[in-house]
Amino acid sequence: MISVSIYAITRNQNIKQLQKMEQHLSGREYSLNIREWELSSMKELVNHLEKHMSEVYKLRLFYSFQIPRLGKEFDLLQITDEQIVNIELKSGAVSEEAIRKQLIQNRYYLTALGRQIRSYTYISSQNRLVRLTNHDRIVDADWGELCADLQKDGNDYEGNIEDLFQAELYLISPLAEPDRFLRKEYFLTSQQRDIERQILRKIKIKEGQYFWFSGLPGTGKTLLLYDIAMKLSNRQSVCMIHCGENGKKWELLHERLRRIVFLPDNQIEKGMDFSTYHAVLIDEAHLLSPDKLKILLEQNMEYPMIFSSDCEDMIAPEELGENAVRILKSLPEVQTFRLTNRIRTNAELSSFIQSMIHLPRNKCHRSYPHIEVVYANNEKEAENLLQGYDMQGYQRRLTCSEMKGMAVRDAERLAVVLDERYYYDEKGYLRYERVGKQEMSDVRRLFHILNQAKERLVLVVMRNEKVYEVLLELV
Structure with missing residues (x-):
């Protein structure tokens, strides 16, 4: 996908013709479903720009770009040699905190390109332009300021914007990159956030005891499980069980996260008492032996148990034999979720x-x-x-x-x-x-x-x- 003229996009025309033109200009693989409110906001934006700069028709921006496999979307991006200008469009009233969070998250993803970032939001219903400061505050901005940023010297990036973004940069591994995880230098994808919201809500209202999400390698299961563990351990201790040979990878996390107790699966034994934990989470549950899983399931527990595992649907049933995944599938009360967006995996x-x-x-x-x-x-x-x-x-x-x-x-x-x-x-x-x-x-x-x-x-x-x-x- 390449940049387009927002002046051309905002000329009055039939919406279906506009969508065809946008696809033709941007080289997008599919026809974009352009929303009326977003088009109206963009027209208002262009009208204001024309009052403060004479050559708006020269501006070329990436419109409605979504980072492949992550689902992270940007309304408007201008990318030059030295700078990125991000403009988000809003039609109705939005809280400053919501605007702030969105622009901070956008900046996180854009930082990987190694350029200065200028972040704006235009709320058309209020005729208000705001920007994100270097101290992460939202302040009112004037149109001259935005126009100056858009007209700074520098060559526009003319290539395919997807070539600039590697989804692998944004999905960190808590085990491989514990420092980045502890500093919270990550964001969950929309799919991860949705699964997390559902699990935490059901735990809060005590609707279910067993939760299990699966997906192919590279879909961010471990990161999601750790983020859930962090939220559950805000007030009470939880137990994180690791399956397979992780070596010393989680020792740093063990030292720093005092309310999360780490336990390798080979230390699970009959007679163990897990009742002191607010929750038990099992990473790479597909590597857990059936005997170890049965010990966990035999616990008389009132706390939730959350499993994360690789998907093995494509393996012959005869090769699977009796394993943890088969046992989990047979639990009538288990609530299952499926991660489908591959991020790390090619x-x-x-x-x-x-x-x-x-x-x-x-x-x-x-x-x-x-x-x-x-x-x-x-x-x-x-x-x-x-x-x-x-x-x-x-x-x-x-x-x-x-x-x-x-x-x-x-x-x-x-x-x-x-x-x-x-x-x-x-x-x-x-x-x-x-x-x-x-x-x-x-x-x-x-x-x-x-x-x-x-x-x-x-x-x-x-x-x-x-x-x-x-x-x-x-x-």
């Missing part, structure tokens, strides 16, 4: 991984330029191929038996070996020939490992021409 990689684990019924025409599938006839050839990828900065995993630590986190580039024990069943599910009893099937483990790749993924298929042929067709 959408291309995520799409491929889901299709690889369960083949789509219809042939997929999507291209996967950041995925490579190569073949090795034996261990030596596989090792040679992996060494070549080592030199390109890939992290490697040889076989699923070596993935049991679940230690890989957010690898920019990941290389994985698939050996001859993988196969596809008649329903298109990826399966694995089991050897002995395992806590987690190799396909489940593979799925969660693959989803840690952020930018590029390599599959080295070893001694398995059937799977190799399927994957080549897929890519």
Whole structure:
């Protein structure tokens, strides 16, 4: 999406024609549903600008831009080499605190571009222009001030605005970036906020005891869970249970957040008393063993229990076996929520991984330029191929038996070996020939490992021409 002339947008014309013109000028993939009140406010804005500057028709701004995958929207943005001017449009009366919060949040997202930011809001019904100060206060602004900002020297950014924003910059990990989390240098997406509001409201009115939200890797589940924990721990202590090997990642949080007690899942034992906590929250519940979950569910509790887990819908039911997710699904009183907006995870990689684990019924025409599938006839050839990828900065995993630590986190580039024990069943599910009893099937483990790749993924298929042929067709 590129910038457009707001002068052209505000000329009187049929609304349907205007929407077609806007899509044509901006290069937007879809036709924007332009709201009458917003168009009216923008017309009033342009009329005022024309009284204070002579060449309004030269202004090029990004109109109604939404950061991909985050859902964060801006009404008007002027982006130049040195500066960003953000103008939000309001038709009716809005409280100064609401305006202040919106402009502060906007500034947070815009700060990533490394330019000076000037933030304004125009309320057309009150004919009032306000701005956000450097001390985060809302003050009245005059039109000459705004016009001066819009006419400052500097070249307009003429490229696609989506290229400037990387959603990954805005979704922090409390475990990987505890300092940023503790300083509250983050905002939840609209979907995260909605789920949080529903859960906190139901807890307040004591409507339900079990809450569970799930989603693909990269949808911000851990951040949401931690934000809920922070709010619940304002007055009373809560328990945060971590599943899998997180090592020392949460030690800093443990030291600083005194009302949140951290507990690794391997310390859950029969006879433990959780009644002293206001709530119990379980991160990565898909890694929790059924026995540990049953211990938690056997507690005679009046406090809420909140689970966060990866979605595993695309894995063959036979590979799932009895696991925590299946037990949660069977609870009649559990209230479920689904996060769908992928933020951290590369959408291309995520799409491929889901299709690889369960083949789509219809042939997929999507291209996967950041995925490579190569073949090795034996261990030596596989090792040679992996060494070549080592030199390109890939992290490697040889076989699923070596993935049991679940230690890989957010690898920019990941290389994985698939050996001859993988196969596809008649329903298109990826399966694995089991050897002995395992806590987690190799396909489940593979799925969660693959989803840690952020930018590029390599599959080295070893001694398995059937799977190799399927994957080549897929890519």
